Amino acid sequence: MLDMRKPNRIRRLDIPSEGLVLQPEQLYLGRTKERTETHNLVPMIEGRSSVGRLGLFVHVTAGFGDVGFCGYWTLEMFAVQPVRIYPDVEICQIFYHDLRGDFTEYASDKYQHNTDIQPSLLFKELADDKDNDPQLELPFGMERPEA
Amino acid sequence: MLDMRKPNRIRRLDIPSEGLVLQPEQLYLGRTKERTETHNLVPMIEGRSSVGRLGLFVHVTAGFGDVGFCGYWTLEMFAVQPVRIYPDVEICQIFYHDLRGDFTEYASDKYQHNTDIQPSLLFKELADDKDNDPQLELPFGMERPEA
Amino acid sequence: MLDMRKPNRIRRLDIPSEGLVLQPEQLYLGRTKERTETHNLVPMIEGRSSVGRLGLFVHVTAGFGDVGFCGYWTLEMFAVQPVRIYPDVEICQIFYHDLRGDFTEYASDKYQHNTDIQPSLLFKELADDKDNDPQLELPFGMERPEA
Numbered sequence: 001m002l003d004m005r006k007p008n009r010i011r012r013l014d015i016p017s018e019g020l021v022l023q024p025e026q027l028y029l030g031r032t033k034e035r036t037e038t039h040n041l042v043p044m045i046e047g048r049s050s051v052g053r054l055g056l057f058v059h060v061t062a063g064f065g066d067v068g069f070c071g072y073w074t075l076e077m078f079a080v081q082p083v084r085i086y087p088d089v090e091i092c093q094i095f096y097h098d099l100r101g102d103f104t105e106y107a108s109d110k111y112q113h114n115t116d117i118q119p120s121l122l123f124k125e126l127a128d129d130k131d132n133d134p135q136l137e138l139p140f141g142m143e144r145p146e147a
Numbered sequence: 148m149l150d151m152r153k154p155n156r157i158r159r160l161d162i163p164s165e166g167l168v169l170q171p172e173q174l175y176l177g178r179t180k181e182r183t184e185t186h187n188l189v190p191m192i193e194g195r196s197s198v199g200r201l202g203l204f205v206h207v208t209a210g211f212g213d214v215g216f217c218g219y220w221t222l223e224m225f226a227v228q229p230v231r232i233y234p235d236v237e238i239c240q241i242f243y244h245d246l247r248g249d250f251t252e253y254a255s256d257k258y259q260h261n262t263d264i265q266p267s268l269l270f271k272e273l274a275d276d277k278d279n280d281p282q283l284e285l286p287f288g289m290e291r292p293e294a
Numbered sequence: 295m296l297d298m299r300k301p302n303r304i305r306r307l308d309i310p311s312e313g314l315v316l317q318p319e320q321l322y323l324g325r326t327k328e329r330t331e332t333h334n335l336v337p338m339i340e341g342r343s344s345v346g347r348l349g350l351f352v353h354v355t356a357g358f359g360d361v362g363f364c365g366y367w368t369l370e371m372f373a374v375q376p377v378r379i380y381p382d383v384e385i386c387q388i389f390y391h392d393l394r395g396d397f398t399e400y401a402s403d404k405y406q407h408n409t410d411i412q413p414s415l416l417f418k419e420l421a422d423d424k425d426n427d428p429q430l431e432l433p434f435g436m437e438r439p440e441a
Contacts (some may be wrong), residue, residue: 001168001228001229001230001231002201002202002229002230002231003166003230003231004166004201004230004232004233004236005166005231005233008201014421017295020296020298021295021378024319025171025227025228026200026227026228027227027228028178028201029200034283034369042242046355046356046357046358047354047355047356048356048416049356049358049368049405049414050372050404050414050415050419051354051355051356051414051416052353052354052355052356052370053323053354053356053370053412053413053414053416054296054298054302054321054416055296055321055354055366055370055372057354057355058355059194059197059199060194060199060202060203060204060227061194061198061199061204061205061206061210061239062193062194062195062196062198062199062200063193063355064193064196064240064242072332073198074200076196076199076200076202078227080203080319080320080321080354080372081295081296081319081320081321082295082296083296083297083298084295084296084297084298084299085298086298086299086420089298089416090419092355093358095336095358098394100245110197111196115153118200119199119200120196120198120200120201122195122197122198122200122201122236123195125197126233126236136378148315148375148376148377148378149348149349149375149377149378150313150367150377150378151313151348151377151378151379151380151383152313152378152380155348159391172374172375174348174349174374174375176347189389191348193328205323206346207341207345207346207347207349207350207351207374208340208341208345208346208351208352208353208357208386209340209341209342209343209345209346209347210340211340211343211387211389221343221347223343223346223347223349225349247392258343265347266345266347267344267345267347267348268344269342269344269345269348269383270348272344273380273383283434
């Protein structure tokens with residue numbers, strides 16, 4: 001079970017050339033190969049219709065990037081039915097909205113300048129004792145027993 | 148089973164301080180604590196990436212508010228995997244689009260000036276006899292046996 | 295199982311007047327009765343909140359139409375819980391974004407000028423031998439045994 005207050009168990013998967021079958025009722029986090037840097041627009045990500053027609057979501061009502069976001073995009077993937085995917089397939093697109101008025105660029109260290117897939121760091125916000133939580137040290141890619 | 152033509156069975160849940168586990172294959176309607184009032188822009192709601200990375204949708208392809216909408220936002224929540232949520236967590240954000248040309252403000256009494264979570268009122272549009280449907284009297288929060 | 299590299303098995307369903315129950319863990323492709331033609335804006339599709347409150351997605355992170363797209367919209371429908379739907383119900387809406395700068399209109403023959411529901415044609419892009427793939431001849435509406 002996932003928990004908003006905890007770093008959740010993760011396991012790293014590679015997509016082999018013969019494909020990987022994504023199963024329903026399972027969240028998969030992915031990462032774009034492309035890195036983007038945006039300073040005066042709001043970047044948003046959306047899937048391609050050819051991918052949506054296979055029942056594969058590429059984000060979970062979280063299409064926004066922040067103004068000022070620099071890094072790789074973590075994709076939240078969910079398959080309605082089992083679907084076989086392959087490496088190097090173009091599955092999403094980024095578009096940009098103009099801004100009106102003043103704005104402050106994203107300056108949080110939460111997801112900025114990332115180089116890897118990033119699971120939710122919501123637990124950092126919700127921690128009772130933010131300065132002394134050993135769970136904050138969890139490096140992504142290290143598997144943990146379920147809490 | 149849900150039905151477009153009927154007021155559907157609902158049950159009210161509270162989120163206790165120790166959290167509530169949302170289950171997959173179950174739709175949960177929620178309500179923002181914040182009330183908004185918008186008169187010359189199109190408000191839209193979207194989840195936070197920290198919440199999407201836990202597999203929790205906050206709307207079901209229905210991010211739009213109407214121009215002129217005044218009230219609390221009903222969230223349509225769906226969890227890809229079981230996830231424990233807590234009260235008072237910031238889970239979504241509202242953004243605004245400019246409009247071009249003339250527009251008419253939302254004037255329907257369907258969801259306007261609401262103060263509570265609102266289940267779908269689509270059955271009101273689809274009723275064969277709109278003036279004489281005893282089901283229209285269902286107050287939200289009252290549980291009914293499944294039709 | 296669906297597969298990005300293959301034309302996938304499809305079966306045609308009609309919505310009878312007494313309704314059709316959509317089941318979870320099943321992707322349903324639909325088609326709008328309305329045809330649109332857009333030349334200098336970006337069309338996007340979104341569901342109605344009255345439909346989202348029944349747990350029915352109308353697209354799968356693929357709300358975009360292309361600039362220059364002419365045709366009927368294929369809907370990607372997914373139900374969180376079983377839901378009975380009926381013919382002739384208004385379930386979605388199209389909105390338009392302005393464009394900045396130069397643009398090229400959609401000119402692919404993949405989904406342009408369609409007249410029917412269109413399953414994913416991603417396999418055309420991914421075919422090893424694009425000129426000699428007998429699967430390309432699959433007409434929509436013809437059922438095939440699962441590959």
